[in-house]
Amino acid sequence: MAPKSNSGKMLSSILVIGGTGNVGRHLVTASINAGHPTAVLVRPATAGVSGKAELMEAFKSCGARLVYGDIDDHDGLVAAIRQADVVISAVGHSSPEEVESQLKILVAIQEAGGVKRFVPSEYGCDVELAEHMLEPARSILGAKVRVREAVKASGIPHTIISSNWLQGFLLPRAGNPEASGPPNNSVTIFGDGKLQVAMKAVEDPRTLNKILHLRPQENLCSVDKLISLWESKIGKALEKTYVCEEELVKKVQVSPFPLNFQLAVLHATLVAGEANLTDKATATGASTGERVEATELYPDMNYMTVEEYLDGLQ
Numbered sequence: 675m676a677p678k679s680n681s682g683k684m685l686s687s688i689l690v691i692g693g694t695g696n697v698g699r700h701l702v703t704a705s706i707n708a709g710h711p712t713a714v715l716v717r718p719a720t721a722g723v724s725g726k727a728e729l730m731e732a733f734k735s736c737g738a739r740l741v742y743g744d745i746d747d748h749d750g751l752v753a754a755i756r757q758a759d760v761v762i763s764a765v766g767h768s769s770p771e772e773v774e775s776q777l778k779i780l781v782a783i784q785e786a787g788g789v790k791r792f793v794p795s796e797y798g799c800d801v802e803l804a805e806h807m808l809e810p811a812r813s814i815l816g817a818k819v820r821v822r823e824a825v826k827a828s829g830i831p832h833t834i835i836s837s838n839w840l841q842g843f844l845l846p847r848a849g850n851p852e853a854s855g856p857p858n859n860s861v862t863i864f865g866d867g868k869l870q871v872a873m874k875a876v877e878d879p880r881t882l883n884k885i886l887h888l889r890p891q892e893n894l895c896s897v898d899k900l901i902s903l904w905e906s907k908i909g910k911a912l913e914k915t916y917v918c919e920e921e922l923v924k925k926v927q928v929s930p931f932p933l934n935f936q937l938a939v940l941h942a943t944l945v946a947g948e949a950n951l952t953d954k955a956t957a958t959g960a961s962t963g964e965r966v967e968a969t970e971l972y973p974d975m976n977y978m979t980v981e982e983y984l985d986g987l988q
């Protein structure tokens with residue numbers, strides 16, 4: 675029998691597609707920790723990849739079920755989806771084609787029937803509102819928009835999660851994707867999210883067919899403020915190198931993937947004014963129409979603050 679939540683409700687069974695990826699692995703863990711019967715679609719060849727093989731063992735030992743398959747294997751995908759109430763995708767953004775592979779997931783969900791909620795792979799900025807993107811971000815986020823449109827048109831019950839930059843990516847590098855860790859002596863300055871929220875959202879009628887924003891007001895933090903917070907933690911001033919927009923644009927053009935993508939999104943969010951993306955949708959961070967705010971729906975959740983996160987890095 676399926677496990678029950680504290681309120682005695684049966685917990686949905688969850689299939690994570692892309693669970694061996696950087697973001698997907700945290701979704702798998704969040705699903706297991708929330709008590710959902712959890713399955714992970716894994717590509718057979720990935721079982722032989724160092725690092726991922728160990729991850730799969732860890733999933734199994736925590737109680738997740740591994741289902742061998744591939745988005746390109748339609749029949750296998752339909753069979754895996756038939757076992758799930760909720761399908762969460764965390765496929766990567768290595769190319770527009772990888773993002774659009776999710777259109778095959780939609781077809782499989784329609785054929786399988788019975789899926790109560792689909793969460794497409796987003797977990798970033800609210801892509802429909804992004805206008806000033808440099809390549810390759812423009813094409814990749816354009817593919818995310820096309821997937822959004824297809825999800826909405828399909829009639830499949832869904833929730834889209836928009837978490838802006840994930841804490842674990844930008845905060846440890848003080849906003850610089852090229853840095854390997856927290857700054858110690860110097861810092862280069864160009865111009866958040868809790869995946870556990872996803873597990874609350876997939877069972878919540880208030881997030882059905884909505885875009886769920888994760889934007890704790892206390893975490894709205896400029897890079898200047900972030901750096902001065904870090905300086906006060908390490909007790910010294912950092913030597914600062916400022917990169918102008920023209921130089922950043924050149925850097926985007928000459929950098930390899932994924933750095934060019936990360937810098938292009940950084941350019942849009944920090945330099946070209948797209949930091950106000952969520953402001954366009956929610957003037958005060960409040961829920962409006964199609965968009966709902968996680969901190970309002972789940973006020974009792976512990977949203978880690980920027981300061982708490984930086985404390986953990988010391």
Ligand SMILES: NC(=O)c1ccc[n+]([C@@H]2O[C@H](COP(=O)([O-])OP(=O)(O)OC[C@H]3O[C@@H](n4cnc5c(N)ncnc54)[C@H](OP(=O)(O)O)[C@@H]3O)[C@@H](O)[C@H]2O)c1
Binds near residue numbers: 697745797839
């Ligand atoms: N907001 C942020 O700061 C932020 C940061 C990073 C990512 N993101 C977003 O999070 C999402 C996931 O990104 P990521 O970096 O975690 O991606 P990733 O590490 O590249 O992982 C991609 C996952 O998709 C799986 N996959 C790809 N093609 C597949 C196929 N044909 N069949 C089955 N599985 C397939 C991969 O499986 P294998 O292991 O077999 O390759 C892997 O598990 C993306 O939407 C991305 O834009 C947001």
